[in-house]
Amino acid sequence: MSLNDTPGAERLRIGFFGVRNAGKSNLVNAFTGQSLSVTSPVAGTTTDAVVKGMELLPVGPVTVVDTPGIDDEGDLGCKRAGRARDELRRCDVAVLVVDATRGVSDQDRELLSAFAEKAIPCVVAFNKVDLLAAGRDACGEGGAAFEEAALKLPEGAIVRKIAVSAATGMNVRELRESVAAAAGHAKPARRVVADLVNPGDVVVLVIPIDSSAPKGRIILPQQMVLRDLLDAHAAALACQPDELAGLLGSLARPPKLVVTDSQAFSQVAAIVPPEVPLTSFSILMARRKGQLSLLIEGANALGGLTGESRVLVCEGCTHHRQCEDIGTVKMPAWIKAFCGAEPRFEFVSGKEFPDSLEGYDLVVHCGGCMLNGREMGYRLDKARACGVPIVNYGIAIAHMNGILERSLDSLRGKYS
Known part of the structure; x- marks a missing residue:
């Protein structure tokens, strides 16, 4: 991904689902206009999820x-099917590809029920209509395939139907339009920071440049906050922690807000006057992903950890671990010092997340900037359902430094 690309977590995610040999890969290739997926008449050619970015008008990058x-089928086949089901928790829009020559299968109906249960807008694409003797009839609402699907739609399902042919390109453009229309039902993302400021406000961004900072650039949450401030016509001033006091002293009036990297929370809080609102990039990201209240509640579990406690530390991305890595080194050390005990820590990253959280006493999660809203929501919902407290890095650090309430003051009434 180049610096000008929209990151995957900020793109609408469109999943193509269905049974083997329904023509999903051929239709994906036609939909994207690229030979993205390997295709074959042999069932089970697609062995893992294949991902591609594209521009879908008028939605934008997807x-x-x-x-x-x-x-x-089989042991390996079950793992492949499991990968498909995993995608259900990440997708904003689903395309159910049905082989029009075979009709709607029981597995198709199960997928429709899953889409409805998860409130995923769906387009049912009846593929291979060019192979039907009365293929032209299947294009109308009176087509037998459409009638069968209509009778089996789960209550509450948001579904559009269209007859297509990946082989001939029939109605592929219309499929794109149907997907774009279905995207209108997807939950809109909350602004990162723009709703907290007014045009002309000054916001100070405190960005440490240490051994863990990426070479020649700043990390995604910092980029997103900066861009959102520009879109809000606010002025952003960036500095490192050691330069903050001098910067604040040079301003004619206090800034509207100071946003800091969580690792510098304690140092920055000691410098920023109490009357100036202060928060962190991680807290802003948690607010944007939703359920910030749940994460705040989870912070209360930090003080009750013991030597018998199990703590799961989760990061949404995979990166090279360094000697001062926040997830595997700094966070465990801070938690041990705060609770005065030696809990057991376990670590997962990227797409990995346990199917069950049974046995854990706390989940500590990163800000989730590399996870889309649905995936982050899935993890939060699983923790809630299992009764396991969950907190993110920024909230945990603020709580352990006694400044959580202050870091939330500027967000009052603007999170759930």
């Missing part, structure tokens, strides 16, 4: 995912 057949 991620298209070609999934393995949901009906794959």
